[in-house]
Amino acid sequence: MLDTKPQRRKPVGYKPGVGSRASRVVNLVGLLALAAVFLIPFYLIVRNALSTTQEITAPEWMWFPTDIQWSNFAELFNDPMVPMARSLWNSTVVAVLTTVGTLFLCTTAGYGLARIPNRFSNHVFYAILATLMIPSAITFVPSFVLVSSLGWVSDLRGLIIPTLFNGFVCFLCRQYFLGFPRELEEAARVDGLGYWGAFWRIVIPNSKGFLAAIGVITFVTSWNAFLWPLVIGRSSDSWTVQVALSTFLTAQTINLPQLFMAAAVAILPLVFVFLFLQRYLVQGVTQSGLKG
Amino acid sequence: MAVTRKSAEPASSAAGAPRRPRRRLFGGRNLAFWYFVGPFLIGLAIFTYIPVGWSAYLSLFDARNTVTPASEDFVGLDNFATMLTDENFRRSLITFTVFALFVVPLTFAASLGLALAVNRVRIMRAFFRSVFFLPFACSYVVASLVWKMSIFTGVRYGMMNTVLEWFGVENIAWLAGNDPPWFWLVIVTLRIWIQCGFYMILFIAALQQIPEQLYEAAYVDGAKPGRQTFWHITMPGLRATSVAVLMLIVIQAYQAFDEFYNLLPNNGNVPYARTPLIYLYNTALGTGQDLGRGSAGALILALLIAIVTLLQGRFLGFGKSEGR
Structure with missing residues (x-):
């Protein structure tokens, strides 16, 4: 083998020096090209959001708008036909409360099952496992039945x-x-804390990374959810941003720059999540992929 | 102490582990267990078990626009029979099968390929990982919007048609209909774009678990880097993850709804490409609001996916995530 010594930043799974220099260059160039392709949709969102309709539909492809149309942003929020501000607010409330609530309920229950001996804990655990067999999307009909009898439709x-x-x-x-x-x-128990006290004062403060991972992935999933909000959001007051976008998209008359500005606004919170919390997101994905 | 509790005591101590004698049944440890687990359990019962049970009940009734059908509307298993003989329902299963035949191998190969390439590259690895993972931030609705209104727009200014025009190819109406079925290209590329970064992350995590020494030992034994080590070290090392990823892709494809709804004409309610969930949505919540048949359909679909999952698990060996 040629050079096995300089193992500083060895790519795991591939021995350094394996494959010729040429093949590594090909790999890098291929990845760069793919990365560019993967970014095209984001580029299109930004370009279209800041262009005029004429520029988007121009006979010659325009890579960038001649003048950046910041006014599209104001127009989007002033359009009475699209309840953009309201739906953004709804999405925020839903995603934040869903994340907080899920974290609270699932960590307490998970801790109880893991740490407090009880003769029913196996029964409870199997009752939970059984619900994992069925993908949640398929249960939207039963859930709708229940929610509508509680009077929580459009709520x-x-x-x-x-x-x-x-x-x-x-x-x-x-x-x-x-x-x-x-x-x-x-x-903590020696110091006289009960389960509850130990959980909140010792366990939770020492699990921040795990909580962040689970929380971030719950937030992203909730923000991007479409089917359930569509089923429940029967009136425009209760639309989330995804439902509003979908309605906007399937409407008869479409203002293209506004549509893409709406898309840009809709992904903005998640772009921030990706920029600042990606480490936790990756961790969350790895954790949740653990079990098929 | 109530009698029932007393009578429960010996049974539990007989079955129970050789633990130290229990303290008070309520209070202390038992009370703690219930206030930790109770709220979740009650919610799970109300929002999962009751709906499923209720839905099973509704599936036996002619329940249109109602969740509390009268007893004379009892129809037995008619809803199930109607669903199973319904041409549209069966076609929706065919649609899913076609979709899965495209999506499953392509997503799997794309995410594995990306993981291998990103794992191999020496510079900018974090950058590549972020870029390929970034589409996960996009909802299917946003992606559908871009795919429909900018990339695969059927008119001249769409990006694909612009590119085709450079090569002198006529404009293509990507999403207009079934002849030819160009819409599959739109739908499949969209899903791969969103999902493969997610699975790539899983594969990268698994790749990093494969001990370096295995490769070194293989080289010492004269194995050639590349194909040989890939099939004899890398792939066996990725076995558990591969099984999990395959299952996830299939389950996700089975639940496809968002992009069909937003991309295809008539909100996806078209005979040539109705997915099971689109069909279910229109049956249960469309103009008819036939919750009886919708419930029957939901139960059938849930049963099918459970069978598919179990068979897949049996066939590929259970994804007991070893080595993590």
């Missing part, structure tokens, strides 16, 4: 509350707490 309660009791997140929490170092809690 944010209907969007939030039924999604909080996430068996999968609870399962992840249980697995995580099973691996949490017992010594820390025992120290």
Whole structure:
């Protein structure tokens, strides 16, 4: 083998020096090209959001708008036909409360199952596992039946509350707490804390990375959800941003720059999540992919 | 102490582990367990078990526009029979099958390929990982919007048609209809774009678990880098993850709704490409609001996916995520 010594930043899974220099260059160039392709949709959102209709539909492809149309932003929010501000607010409320609620319910339940001996804990655990067999999207008819009899259609309660009791997140929490170092809690118990106290003062503060990972992925999923908000959001007051966008997209007359400005606004929060919390998101994906 | 509790005691101690004698049944440890687990469990019962049970009940009734059908509307298993003999329902399963035949191998190959390439590159690895993962931030609605109104627009100014024009190819109406079925290209590329970064992350995580020494040992034994080590070290090392990823892709494809709804004419309610969920949505919540048949359909679909998952697990070996 040629050069096995300089193993500083060795790519795992591939021995350094494996493959010729040429093949590594090909790999890099290929990746750069692919990366460019992957970014095209984002480029198109930005270009179209800041162009005029004439520029978007011009006979010659225009790579960039001649004048950046910031006014599209104001027009989007002033358009009475599209309840953009309202739907953004709804999405924010739904995603934040869903994340907080899911974290609270699933970590407490997961901790209880992992750490507090009880003769029913296996029964409870199997009752939770059984719900994982069926993808949640398919249960939208049954859930709709229940939510509509509670009178929560077109109501944010209907969007939030039924999604909080996430068996999968609870399962992840249980697995995580099973691996949490017992010594820390025992120290707390010696100091006279009960389960509740130990949980909030010791376990939770020492699980920030895990909570962030689960929280971020819950937030992204909730923000991007479409089917359930569509089922529940029967009136425009309760539309989330995804439902509003979809309505806007399938409308008869379309103002292209406004449509893309709406898309840009809709992905902005998640772009921030990606910029600042990507580490946790990756961790969350890895954790949730753990179980098929 | 109530009698029932007392009688429960010996049974549990007989079955229970050789633990130290229990303290008070309520209070202390038992109470703690219930206030930790209780709220979640109650919610799960109300929002998962009750709806499923209720829906199973509704599936036996002619329940149009109602969730509390009268007893004379009892129809037995008619809803199931209607669903199973319904041409449209069966076609929706065919649509799913066609879709899965495209999406599953392509997404799998794309995400594995990306993971291998990103894992191999020496510079800018974090950048590549972020770029390929970034589409996960896009909802299917946003992606559909871009795909429909900018990339695969059927008119001249769409990006694909612009590119084709440079090569002198006529404009193509990508999403207009089934003849030829260009819409599959639109739908499949969209889903791959959104999903493959997600699975790439899983594959990268798994790749990093494969011990370096295995490769070194293989080279010492004269294995050639590349194909040989890929099939004999890398792929076996990715086995658990591959099974999990395949299952996830299939389950996700089964639930396809968003992009069909937003891309295709008539909100996806077209005979040539109705997915099972689009069909279900229109049956249960469309103009008819036939919750009886919708419930029957939901149960059938849930059963089907459970069977598919189990068979896949049996066939590929259960994804017992070893080595994590």
